[in-house]
Amino acid sequence: NAGVTQTPKFQVLKTGQSMTLQCAQDMNHNSMYWYRQDPGMGLRLIYYSASEGTTDKGEVPNGYNVSRLNKREFSLRLESAAPSQTSVYFCASSPTEINEQFFGPGTRLTVL
Amino acid sequence: ELKVEQNPLFLSMQEGKNYTIYCNYSTTSDRLYWYRQDPGKSLESLFVLLSNGAVKQEGRLMASLDTKARLSTLHITAAVHDLSATYFCAGTNTGANSKLTFGKGITLSVRP
Numbered sequence: 001n002a003g004v005t006q007t008p009k010f011q012v013l014k015t016g017q018s019m020t021l022q023c024a025q026d027m028n029h030n031s032m033y034w035y036r037q038d039p040g041m042g043l044r045l046i047y048y049s050a051s052e053g054t055t056d057k058g059e060v061p062n063g064y065n066v067s068r069l070n071k072r073e074f075s076l077r078l079e080s081a082a083p084s085q086t087s088v089y090f091c092a093s094s095p096t097e098i099n100e101q102f103f104g105p106g107t108r109l110t111v112l
Numbered sequence: 113e114l115k116v117e118q119n120p121l122f123l124s125m126q127e128g129k130n131y132t133i134y135c136n137y138s139t140t141s142d143r144l145y146w147y148r149q150d151p152g153k154s155l156e157s158l159f160v161l162l163s164n165g166a167v168k169q170e171g172r173l174m175a176s177l178d179t180k181a182r183l184s185t186l187h188i189t190a191a192v193h194d195l196s197a198t199y200f201c202a203g204t205n206t207g208a209n210s211k212l213t214f215g216k217g218i219t220l221s222v223r224p
Contacts, residue, residue, distance in 0.1 A: 045211060
């Protein structure tokens with residue numbers, strides 16, 4: 001099992017560009033999450049999907065959209081990137097909302 | 113809204129000595145998680161604490177949960193260099209749509 005995979009690993013964007021971060025899990029988990037990690041801030045939840053077909057905002061959703069494409073895949077889209085979105089983005093999944101979460105390797109995004 | 117606090121944010125430890133780090137949370141939390149993150153890497157699950165008085169041990173690390181005090185502790189026995197990392201605790205809100213709220217993490221550095 002690959003667990004949780006994320007693409008790309010690194011990305012540099014210019015302000016105003018758009019991009020989609022991809023996440024997939026092969027553990028048959030129901031719930032999936034997107035976090036951002038900034039120095040000194042811990043992890044902050046952007047969006048989550050408790051189950052296939054549902055998505056909800058987390059703590060810092062502004063500037064992002066998500067799609068739960070199917071049970072395996074949960075993508076994060078930046079429509080118009082801003083320097084404040086420079087961060088490391090982690091995708092995670094769990095069997096249900098109340099279970100331990102398993103994290104992907106992360107995507108390091110720089111917005112110039 | 114659940115808030116999770118970890119103090120201090122950085123701790124320098126001497127090899128061979130014992131240390132305890134703390135995780136406080138503001139409201140009732142169903143369960144408490146500890147994660148480890150090495151520099152530039154993803155988060156790895158260490159412990160899941162499900163009830164008051166729960167104690168889990170893995171190698172030199174022992175985690176416990178006191179729900180009445182809203183406190184979890186991570187005890188390190190005879191610190192070694194390999195334990196140098198950032199340790200996050202996370203709690204969940206009770207009820208439906210519960211999701212993890214992370215502390216800011218404690219970076220441990222073990223020196224000879």
